[in-house]
Amino acid sequence: MDTDKLDLKSPDLVNKNFEKLADLFPNCVTESAEGKAIDFDLLKQELSHAVVQGNKERYRLEWPGKREAIVTANLPTTKTLRPVREDSVNFDNTENLYIEGDNLEVLKLLQESYLGKIKMIYIDPPYNTGKDFVYQDNFSKDAQEELIESGQKDEYNQRLVANPETAGRYHSDWLSMMYPRLKLARNLLDKDGAIFISIDDNEVDSLEKICKDIFGEINFVSKLVWKKRVSPANDSQWFSSDHEYLVVFAKDKETWYPNRLERSEKQNSYYKNPDNDPNGPWNSAAYTCNKNKDERPNLYYPLINPTTGEEVWPRETAVWAYSKETHAQHVKEGRLYWGADGKSKSPRKKQYLTEAKKVVQRSVLDYTEVGSTQSATLDFLQLFDHNYFTYTKPVDLIKRIITLTTDAEKGDVVLDFFSGSGSTAHAVISKNAEDSGNRKCIQVQLPELLEEKTQAYKDGYRNICEIAKERIRRAAKKIKEETKADIDYGFRVYRLDESNMQDVYYKPQDYDQGNLDLFADNVKSDRSADDLLAQVMLDWGLPLSLKIEQVDVSGKKVFKVAENSLYACFDSGIDEDFAKAITKDEPLRIVFKDSGFKNDTAKTNVKQLLKQLSPETEMKVI
Template identity: 70%
Template sequence: MEIEKLEMQSSDLVNENFEKLAALFPNCVTESAEGKAIDFDLLKQELSHAVVEGNKERYRLEWPGKREAIVTANLPTTKTLRPVREDSVDFDNTENLYIEGDNLEVLKLLQESYLGKIKMIYIDPPYNTGKDFVYKDNFSKDAQEELIESGQKDECNQRLVANPETAGRYHSDWLSMMYPRLKLARNLLSKDGVIFISIDDSELHNVRRLCDDIFGERNFLAQVIWERSFAPINLKKHFSENHDFVLAYSKSIEDAESKGLPRSEDAMGRYKNPDNDPRGPWQSDNLSVGPAIPEKIYEITTPGGRKVMPPDGRCWLLTKKRYAEFVADNRIWFGEEGNNVPRIKRFLSEVKNTVTPFTIWKYSEVGHTQEAAQSLKKLFDGKDYFDYPKSVGLIERIVRLYTDKDSTVLDFFSGSATTSEAVMKLNAEEKDGKRNYIQVQLPELTDIKSVAYKDGYKNICEIGKERIRRAANKIKEETKADIDYGFRVYRLDSSNMQDVYYKPQDYDQSNLDLFADNVKSDRSADDLLAQVMLDWGLPLSLKIEKVDVSGKKVFKVAENSLYACFDKGIDEEFAKSIAKDEPLRIVFRDSGFKNDTAKTNVKQLLKQLSPETEMKVI
C-alpha cells in the first residue's frame, strides 16, 4: 500500500492560480505544447463588458522587468528553514520567530503555514538612495556569495558598488525587488489585516503605485508623515528634510478596523464638570453647523433672557423639538451666568476611549531617529551599532492601532529588530498581551572596520538577536509583566532532502537503491520537523514537546495536531502505542519502517485504531 509523501517544497502558485481560474472559467482552459493552459484572450472577454484589445492603452504601473518580477513571485522554492536552538530563547514554548535568510525565499516558505493569519505587517525596506541597495534575487546563493560573485563586495566584505542613481534600471530594479515580496506578503495578511511601509521621497511615488497595483487603490488607508528629526542639517543646499513617510494599506478596507489611540492627558483634562452633572465630566461643543438648513434656523432664549440666532450661513445642530429635549435633559450649556451662546455638552462617559490619529506624527509623540539611536546605544552598553534605527515609539503606535492582544506581527526587513521590542513593550504595558512577532532578516555581514564586527557581531542578524535578548530583559525588569520574552531562531538553508527526491527521472533504476534514505546525512530530526510543519501548513510558532513512546523519540506539535517520529525500526507495536492519542497527523521517514510488511501494517493499524489520523512519509 502506497503512503502519501509530503512534497517538502513550497506551493507552486502558478498551478494553484491555474486551478482557481479553471474552476471559475472552465471554457477558458485550452492546450498548448507545454500542456494545459489558459486562453487569455477568452478570459479577457469573460472579465469585460467590452473587449479589451491586447495593444490598447490603459492606466497601469509598468517598468522593465515587471513580468520577470511576477514570475519570480510565483516560482516555488525547494529551500527550508532549519531551527537554531542555541541562538533561541525558550525555544519549545515561545511563539515568536526570528528567521535568518533572504526574505523572498522565507515569504514563499511561509505561504502555507501563515496564509491569511498575519494581522499586521510593518517593513522598513531599503530606500534606494543610491548608497546601499542590493537588488539581485538569486535562489541558489547566500547573501555574501551573491554580493561577491556579482562584484558588489570583495572577499573582505568591502562593498564595491551599490545601486547608483546613474544606473539605467535604478527605479526598475528597486520595483522588481519589492514587487514579489509585497505580492507574497499580501497573501499572508488576514482579511482585516494591514501593512505599513516606511519610505522616503526616493521611491514614495513608486511604492504607492506599486501598492495600488498589489493591494488595490481602494484599500489605501493613509500616507503618514513621521517627523524623524528636529535639528536642521545646514549643509543641505535647498531643504533639510526632517520627515519620512509611512504608507498604510489594508487587505480589505471594509474589514480593517483601527483601534484608535488612547486619549492623552491633555485631552482628558479638557473634560470638566462645572455644574456637577451626575453623568460626570464633559466638555462643550459648538451648537451651530453649516451650511444652513431652514428648519434648523430659529431663535433661542437663554436662561438669562438673551435672544440668540445661529451665525450667518449656519444653523443649529438640532431641530427645535430636539433642542427642547436636550434642554430638559440638561445637555445644553449656557455658561456659568446662564447668558452665553448655547453649546452642547459632550460627556466623557459617552464618547469613545480612543481618538482617531492625525496623519502627521510628531517626534514628541512617537520619538525620532536620534532618540532611537541613543536608546539602542544604551541597550548595548554605549556601543553604536546602527546609524538610523527606527523609533520604538513609532512602531509601537502602529502596532497599537491595528492589532488585537493575540495578533501576529510580521516584519520581513527587520534590521535592528525594533519591531520585536515594540511588540514586547505593548504586551507588557497591557500586562496580558499575547501578540507574537515574526522577524526576517538577511544575514548581511557587518563591515570589518565597524565597532559591531570588532565586538564579535559578524552579521546584522547577530545584532538583531542580541537586541531582542537585551530588550526583553530590560522590559521584564522594569515591568515584571508575565509575557512571552522568548524567540525561536530559524535559518534559511537548502532542502533537507536529497536531490533525487525531486528529480528521480535523472537516475537509472539501478541507482535508486543508493537513495533509499532521501534525507541528507547532516540533517537532524529538528530540521525535518520544521520542514514537515511548513509543508503541512502548520505555524512554526506552535508548541513543541519531545516525548518517548516505546523507546522512540516523538515530537508532539500543539498537543495532537502533529506527531512526528524520524527514528528507525517503526513497527506495529509502535503504531499501536501512538494511535492511542489519536493525533490529527503523523509523519515518518519512508526508510524508517522495520520492513515493507511493517510499513503496510502500520498504515492499516492507524486506519483502524485512529481513523481520523492523516499519515504521510518523507
C-alpha cells in the same frame, strides 16, 4: 576621477546627445532593460502640435523587469527552514520566530502556514538612496555565476548589490526587488489586517503605485507623515529632511479599521468645570451645522435664552444641529451653555469628559509622541555600549502602529521581513508587557556580513542577524526585570537552507538506476530530526510557532506539535508495536521517514493499524 590623466579615446557622441536631450526634455528620460533611455514616442509628442499616435495609452505602472518580478513571486522554492536551537530562547514553548535568510524565499515558505493569518506587517525596506543595497533576484543564472556577479561568496549566498543613482535601472531595480515581496506579503495578511511601510521621498510615489497595483487602489488607507527630527539638519544642501512616511494599505479596507488611541492628559486638560456642573468637567461644541434653512427647514426654529428670555434664531446661512425634540432633551439634561454671563446669542452643547471617546490617530506622527531618530539611537544604546546601526526606527513608533492594528488578547501576529536591528520584536515584547498581551512576532532578515572595520565586527559580531538576536535577548531581559510581566520573552531561530531532501527526491529523472542505490535514505545525511520537523510543518501548512513537545513512545523519540495536531517520528525500526502505542493519543496527523520502517511489511501494517485504531489520523512519509 584623475582630471590630469588623458582619456585616450574618442568622445561618446551617443551619450553626449542623450545628455543634451535629457537636459531639454527631462520628462522623456525613462528606463529600459538596457538602462536609461529616451522615450521617442513622448519626444515626438514634445516636438509636435498635434497628437502623435503611438502605443495605446492606459493607466498603469510599468517598468523594465515588471513581468520578471511577477514571475519571481510565483516561482516555487524547494528550500526549507532549519531550526537553530542554540541561538533560540525557550525554543519549544515560545511562539515568536526569528528567521535568517533571503526574505523572498522565506515569504514563499510561509505561504501555506501563515496564509491569511498575519494581522499586521511593518517593514522598513532599503530606501534606494543610491547608498543602500537591493536584492538581486535573478534565478536564470546558476548559483556560482550569481555569487560572482553579486560579489557575495559567503556561506549565506547573499544576493545584495549596490544600486547607485547613476545606474541605468535605478528605479526599476528597486521596484523589481520590492514587487514580489509585497505580492507574497499580501497573501499572508488577515482580511482584517494592514501593512505599514516606512519610506522617504526618494521612492514614496513608486511605492504607493506598486502597492495600489498589488493591494488595489481601493485599499489605500493613508500616507502618514512621521516628523522624525528633534533639531534641523543644518548641513543639508537644500532643506532639512525632517520627515519620513508610513504608507498604509489594508487587505480589505471595508473590513479593517485602526484602533482608537487612549486620551492623553493634554487632551483631557481641555475639559473644565467653571459652573460646577454635577456631571463633571466638560468641553463645548457649536450648536449649529453648515446647512441653511432652505436645505433643513425643520432645523430652523427659535430657542429661548433662559437668562434673558429672548428668542434666539440661528444665522440665515446656518441651522441648529439638532431637532426640536433633541433640543428639548438637552435643556432637560442641562447640556446648554449660554456663556459666562448667560446672555450669549447662541448656545453651545456641553460634552462631558466621562463621555469622551478614544481619539483617532492623526496623519502626522510627531516625535514628541512616537520617538525620533535620536530616541531610536537611545533605544539601542540602552542595551549596547555602541550604536551599530545608522537608521533604526524608534521602538515607540512601532508600538504606536501595534496599538493601532492589533488586539492584546487575540494573539495577533506581527510580521517584519526587513527586520534589521530587531526594533519590531523589541516593540512587540514591550507592548505585550504594557497590556499583558499575547501578540506574536515573526522577524525575517538576511544575514548581511559586517565589514571588518565596523565597531560591531570588532565587538565580535559577524552579521546583522547576530546583533539583532542579541538585541532581542537583552531587550526581553530588561523588560522582564523592569515589569515582571507574565508574557512570552522567547523566540525560535530558523535559518534558510537548501532542502533536507536529496536532489533525487525532486528530480528523479536526472538519475539512473545505478545512482539510486546511493539514496537509500532520501534525507541528507547532515540533517537532524529538528530539521525534518520544520520542513514537515511548513509542507503541512502548520505555523512554526506551535508548541513542540518531545516524548518517548516505545523507546522512540516523538515530536508532539500543538498537543495532538501532529506527531512526528524520524527514528528507524518503526513497526506494529509502535503504531499501537501511538494510536492511543489519536493524533490528527503523523509522519515518518520512508526509510524508517522496519521493513516493507511493517510499513503496510502500520498504515492499516492506523486506519483501524485511529481512523481520523492522516499518515504521511518523507
